[in-house]
Amino acid sequence: MHWNSLSEFINMGGYGRYVWGSYIVTFVLLTAEIIALRARKRRLERTGPVRSSLETRDQEL
Amino acid sequence: MSKSKIHWYKYAAPVNFYPLAGKMIPFFTGLTIILFAIGLYMSFFVAPVDFQQGHSYRIIFIHVPAAWMGMFLYVLMAIYAGIGWAFNARLASMMATAIAPTGAIFTFISLVTGSLWGKPAWGVFWVWDARMTSTLILMFLYIGFISLQSSIDDTRRADRAGAVLALVGVINVPIIYFSVQWWNTLHQGATLTARSFKMAPSMLSAMFVLMGACWMYSIAIVLARVRLIIKEREREAPWLVETHPFEGEIGIRKSVSEGAQ
Numbered sequence: 158m159h160w161n162s163l164s165e166f167i168n169m170g171g172y173g174r175y176v177w178g179s180y181i182v183t184f185v186l187l188t189a190e191i192i193a194l195r196a197r198k199r200r201l202e203r204t205g206p207v208r209s210s211l212e213t214r215d216q217e218l
Numbered sequence: 219m220s221k222s223k224i225h226w227y228k229y230a231a232p233v234n235f236y237p238l239a240g241k242m243i244p245f246f247t248g249l250t251i252i253l254f255a256i257g258l259y260m261s262f263f264v265a266p267v268d269f270q271q272g273h274s275y276r277i278i279f280i281h282v283p284a285a286w287m288g289m290f291l292y293v294l295m296a297i298y299a300g301i302g303w304a305f306n307a308r309l310a311s312m313m314a315t316a317i318a319p320t321g322a323i324f325t326f327i328s329l330v331t332g333s334l335w336g337k338p339a340w341g342v343f344w345v346w347d348a349r350m351t352s353t354l355i356l357m358f359l360y361i362g363f364i365s366l367q368s369s370i371d372d373t374r375r376a377d378r379a380g381a382v383l384a385l386v387g388v389i390n391v392p393i394i395y396f397s398v399q400w401w402n403t404l405h406q407g408a409t410l411t412a413r414s415f416k417m418a419p420s421m422l423s424a425m426f427v428l429m430g431a432c433w434m435y436s437i438a439i440v441l442a443r444v445r446l447i448i449k450e451r452e453r454e455a456p457w458l459v460e461t462h463p464f465e466g467e468i469g470i471r472k473s474v475s476e477g478a479q
Contacts (some may be wrong), residue, residue: 159263159266159267160263166262166380169273169274169276169400170267170272170273170274171272171273172273172274172276172338172418173273173300175274175334175335175337175338176274176275176276176277177333178334179277179280179281179330179331179335180280181305182327182330182331182334183280183284183327186326186327187323187435190319190320190323190439191439194439194442194443194446201446201449201450201453209272211233211236211237211448211452214233214234214236214237215236215237215240217237218237218238218240218241
């Protein structure tokens with residue numbers, strides 16, 4: 158264990174903003190990708206026909 | 219044809235791959251969560267502090283896997299696009315289209331985390347050095363692929379145009395990889411080489427676990443995106459999704475059960 162306190166963990170030996178900046182950017186971008194994909198799915202479901210042959214395929218497998 | 223019990227070609231048909239992909243997504247999502255949890259724990263609590271760079275080096279655990287994913291996914295995208303083009307295999311082309319956004323995001327992450335690491339390590343966020351410039355070009359190639367495909371309405375033409383761009387651009391990947399050897403550069407050399415590891419074992423294993431996490435994430439999200447692409451294209455032209463590849467001209471409709479036997 159390298160950390161004696163939470164503030165030490167956040168400070169990262171003075172490099173906190175670079176280290177946490179990197180991890181936060183990564184987290185935000187990957188989360189945004191998932192959200193964007195969900196939005197695209199909803200958009201497709203809203204505009205498309207009610208029944209798709211692919212839906213029944215899902216239930217068959 | 220072969221008498222194998224498993225009909226591999228069956229899953230080359232989008233309509234058959236669609237439910238299979240759906241079944242695989244939860245598995246890869248689970249692995250993503252587990253590997254990220256283990257990998258992040260290792261990178262902050264197990265891996266020791268670097269004697270030269272202090273804690274700033276911990277950016278490596280996200281920077282290197284992201285940079286590798288950007289390159290791996292580009293090669294994979296080019297291979298799928300090439301197969302789709304050469305064999306008229308629709309699912310392969312759809313896979314290429316599905317990979318591109320994820321590859322672009324990982325490349326962008328590698329650029330951002332790299333510059334956040336560059337500031338404490340070199341004193342600057344960005345320099346026009348060989349590795350960084352070639353990685354920036356990689357991101358432009360991804361963006362070019364995505365915008366080229368979205369600018370063409372006919373999906374099969376979009377697939378072919380994208381394949382040409384992806385295959386020509388693949389030359390950039392070895393340039394990125396060898397850039398640190400070919401040119402004098404500020405960027406450090408390869409972390410892993412065939413003969414030696416330049417890192418402590420616990421640092422290395424943390425990086426590998428996060429590498430695995432990024433792979434699992436990519437597989438899960440690409441499968442989810444390819445399912446959406448199949449669905450979108452099915453809506454435009456159902457017969458394109460129903461037919462098998464390797465069957466010749468578009469429009470010949472052969473029943474799926476017949477193809478599977």
